Amino acid sequence: MSVRITMVAAARSAPLLAERFDDDRPLDHAGWHEVQLAAHALVPLSAAELRYCSPTPRSRATGDALGFAPMAQPALRDCDMGRWRGCTLAEVTAREPEAVDTWLADPRSAPHGGEPLLAFITRIGGWLDTRPADDGGVIVAVAEPAVVRAALVYALKAPPSSFWNVDVRPLSTLTLTGMPSRWSVRLLTAA
Template identity: 80%
Template sequence: MGLRVTLVAAARSSSLLAERFDDDRPLDAAGWYEVQCAAEALVPLGAAELRYCSPTPRSRATGEALGYAPLVQPALRDCDMGRWRGLTLAEVAALEPAAVDAWLADPRTAPHGGEPLLAFITRIGGWLDTRPAEDGAIVAVAEPSVVRAAFVYALKAPPATYWNVDVRPLSTVALSGGPGRWRLRLEAAAQPAPLTRPYTPGL
């Protein structure tokens, strides 16, 4: 069977434009609503033998709302953004445009005084590679940035690929394999509920 790790992006704690670096705010009203809407598809993932989450409030709340009763994993914490923590990208770009350019251009730099992107990706990859199960299923609710980092690590893609991966709240990424041999696993889409009456175009 092999090991299967499904990463679930935490529900939102703000609108996209209001997202802040290393955010520690809880789920907002829209986030709670989206969890309810996605529950039918995501709750079955809780049958996994091991269930984890990032230490952020919204990751923990998402996991609890889905019935996972997840174990908090400090290694799945968001990237340490140093003095930029709590600011939006627009705010930082207005304050330190040259530093933002350097951060986006070189994954080894940390002009904010926190964690370089490359170190962040490597940390998340280290968590993947040290999972205790050789077979079975694992589910982990994590920040979208963590899901992006895992995706890049698993595919052995250049770190700059991180900026080209769009992870929406409550989206999932499934990986299978093991240390050093991860593969992206495309799951079959859920079948829509049958129509209660024949569908007529234009009605």
């Protein structure tokens, strides 16, 4: 029994340097343009038997623009960043440099008062491992880039610190094939 899950990183809602933790903004103009350019490669994923998205506006909009009509999955939400929610990394680093260093160095820490990185990766892995594993089952999920990174780290059984070494571009795809705790990985960058 195996399943194929393709995760699509949501299109942009802000320029890279203006990205904020737990950003609830919808797609920006550049994000809509990126979806139009990548649609030819991603629209075929709408044939998936199950179509999900994280509960963010940009994930929902990306999925809708690609014709997925996805169902929001609370388990696919971005990492809870506590009091850092709505701030950029530069803003937080200027105010709390030691806390940022701790957060980046220790995956069990949550100096922001939210969810530790290790708990986030485990939550995303739990979602992967509970997908229906009917032979030949196909699932697509649009989520924040951090969710896609967490899924990759979980599937590879990589150390949590490797999360910081993975760059997931908007509209990139990660395809996981297998069953709970036994995943094969294919990562593609959007065209």
